[in-house]
Amino acid sequence: MKNLKTLLFITLMSGLCLTAQNKNTKKADKEFARFEYVDAAESYKRLIDKGDGSPYVYGQLAECYYNIFNTVEAEKWYAKALETSENPEMIYKYSEMLKANGKYEESNKQMEKFASMRPSDNRATAFRKNPNYLPKILEQGKKFNVQDAGFNSAQSDFGGVEHDGKLYITSGRNDNRKTYGWNEEPFLDIYTLSKNSDGAYDNASLMNDKINTKYHEGLVSFTPDGKTMYFSRESYFEKDYQKDSLSRVRYSQLYLFKATKLGNDWDTVESLAINSENYSVKNPSVSADGSTLYFSSNMPGGYGNFDLYKATINEDGTLGEPENLGQKVNTEGQEMFPYISSNNTLYFSSNGHLGLGGMDVFYTRVIDGKMAPIRNVGIPINSNGDDFAFIINEETEEGFVSSNREGGQGSDDVYAFKKLQPLCDVLITATVLDDTTREPLSGASVSLYDADGNKVVSKTTNEDGIAEFIVECEQDTELEVVMEDFESKKVTVKGTSEEEFGVQISLDPIEKIMTPEEIVLNPIYFDFDKSNITAQAAFELDKLVQIMNKYPDLVINATSHTDSRGSDSYNQRLSQRRAKSTQQYVISKGIDESRISAEGKGESEPKVNCGSNCTDEEHQQNRRSEFKIVSGGPQAEE
Structure with missing residues (x-):
């Protein structure tokens, strides 16, 4: 992405125009200050060829290549500059270029150096907290199908906002326009494309001259009623720019504008009140x-170069005060291209959060008033290049992302994608322990159930007693653990947006639920006026079956009880049916019918003798099944 549109979307240098290091570098420095990085790179290289191999020249040459995203050359010259320099930001950029070139181990070494020099920097603390982040991103699974959008040109194309049957993109494809010195491509304009019967977009057309000027225009966003369009444009059009007193270079900011729908076209373009000649405001959503x-801005008071902000759109169309989205989202690096989707997921691009190189796409949501963890969207949306301008229709799960990755048509290209799997997921790590010894239990069967009680998958714990599951964010699940000679257990796992969630499950040895007189299970419930065995009752009865299998001489008497509501005769019949269902379930699991008898007690033997004044909880305690030991068991074996 560090090419022509970097003027629009990374930085306008905002006064960071460099003066000549000495008279020899004056020409190259002036080209650099004008953002003419292609020419500046040639000038710095000529100086090196003449023997001026100073750290300053090496560093400036590296910056030129960094800004046009020539990662190989940028890596080469950062390495030369850092032979005699210890500039932390240069070290960070060097690590980014190494990562973009696939040299992950070397990149991590430079990040470690950067972290030691700036330990309080958010980029440093994030790296030290998770130094092995790269394999996690690469191995999390491809959740999207990504393909060339089919309408890219040999120049820069990016964006992809669908509105009213058209697709809006930003492009430098107009060869009749003046080129810009950043990378010798034409100035950027906003185009619309029409949708064919086969769903493909083509017939790119320039928007009218109320929207496009001889300067740069950028991405667009629309209000839900379709009457207002927001877009970025250089402040040169407003005759609003500043002039560096030393370099004599004029530089502009990026402003946000809004246009009003007039018939079938756009008119009445207005500059927003949040614009300022002192900083840029861009990337509307x-x-x-x-x-x-x-939007994104480098206004004073932020955390890095560009931060993400939001502002209320008032009923009269004016904007409230900009509010920074905070340090969880914004870093000391660049955060740009916000897109807020229909389900309030915030997608954005950043080179400050941990990624694959260049800018990666990340996402987060506000849940219960708190910002969820910032997550990397992963491959293939993200690559070793710059990946940005991510936009998705949450209903169709289709959208567009832009990238300067290898294999494209131009310096930047638009890619169409289809989501294949839920984007937000959580790694649940279940650790199963022996509750008596606290040792891990290897070989336990752990089953994952969804919120509707459907079994999703079963896994066996490893030698450390661990089984891992990937589930969708904010979805309640249940884990069922079964282990021979141990009491089975079910654990509810509440939905979360955390990237990883650990749950420890302790199993009691099977004898722990036995006394010399009875086997104590969790309450076995029946549906109202029903006697069939529910899934929860079956889970508890399986524990009884497990015990009876371990002790083949064990004989059980099962009794079922009701609460005091209903007539005596009705409750007696109901309890008998429930007792019989309990007996039949155990027999169906292979236990000989001679080993289990069943008896309905009705309401005659309450657990809590509360009469007609029972609470719901007391009624529930009285509706129970009990399992008395008639003979056999561990005591008999002794």
């Missing part, structure tokens, strides 16, 4: 309800 505008 309107929330699905039209109440909030998200």
Whole structure:
């Protein structure tokens, strides 16, 4: 992405125009200050060829290649500059270029050096907290199918906002336009494309001259009613720019504008009040309800170069005060291209969070007033290059992302994608222990159930007593653990948005639920006026079967009880049916019918003698099944 549109979306240098290091570098420095990185790189290389191999020249040359995303050359010259320099930001950029070139181990070494120099930097603390983050991103699974969008040109193309049957992109494909010195491509304009009967987009057309000017225009976003379009544009159009007193270079900011729908076209373009000649405001995204505008800015008071902000869209169309999205989202690096989807998921691009190289796409949501963890979208949306302008229709699960990855048509290209799997997932790590010895239990069967009680998958614990599952965020699940000679157990796992969640499950040895007189199971419940065995009752009865299999001489008498509601005769018949169902379930599991008798007690033997004044909890305690030991068991074996 570090090419022509970097003027629009990474930084306008905002006054960071460099003066000449000495008279020899004056020409190259002036080209650099004008963002003419292609020419500046040639000038710095000529100086090196003439013997001026100073750390300054090496560093400036590396910066030129960094800004046009020539990662191989940028890596080469950062390495030369760092032979005699210890600049932390340069070390960070060097690690980024190494990572973009697939040299992950070397990149991590430079990140470790950067972290030691700036231990309080968010980028450093994130790296030290998770130094092995790269394999996790690469191995988390491909959740998208990504393909070339089919309408890219040899120049820069990015964006992809669908609205009213058209697709809006930003492109430098207009060869009749003046080229810009950043990378010698034409200035950027906003285009619309039409959708064919086969679903493909083509016939790119320039928007009218109220929207496109001779300067750069950027991405667009629409209000839900379709009457207002927000977009970025260079402040040169407003005759609003600053001039560096030393370099004599003029530089502009990026402003946000809004246009109003007039018939079938756009008109009445207005500059937003949040614009300022002192900073840039760009990358608009309107929330699905039209109440909030998200954008990126390098206004004072942020955490890094560009941060993400939001502002309320008032009923009269004006904006409230910008609100920084906070340090959890924003880093000391660059956060840009916010997109707020219909389910309030915030997608954005960053080179400050841990990624694969260049800018990666990340996402988060506000849940219960708190920002969920920032997550990397993963491959193939993200690559070793810059990946940005991610937009998704949450209903169709289709969208567009832009990238300068290898294999494209131009310097930047638009890619269409289809989501294949849920994006947000949680790694549940279940550790099964012997409750008596606290040792891990290897070979336990752990089954995962969804919120509807359906078994999803079963796994066996490893030698450390661990079984791992991937589940969708914010979805309640249940784990059922079964182990020979241990009491089975079910554990509910509440939905979470944390990336990893650990749960420890301790199993009691099977004898622990036995006394010399009875076997004590969790309450066995029946549906109202029913006697069939429920899934929960079956789970408890399986423990009884397990014990009876271990002690083949064990003989059980099962009794079922009701609460005091209903007539005596009705409760007696109901309890008898339930006792009989309990007996039949155990027999169906292979236990000889001579080993289990069944008896209904009705309401005659309450657990809590509360008469007609029972609470719901007391009624529940009285509706129970009990399992008396008639003969056999561990005591008989002794």
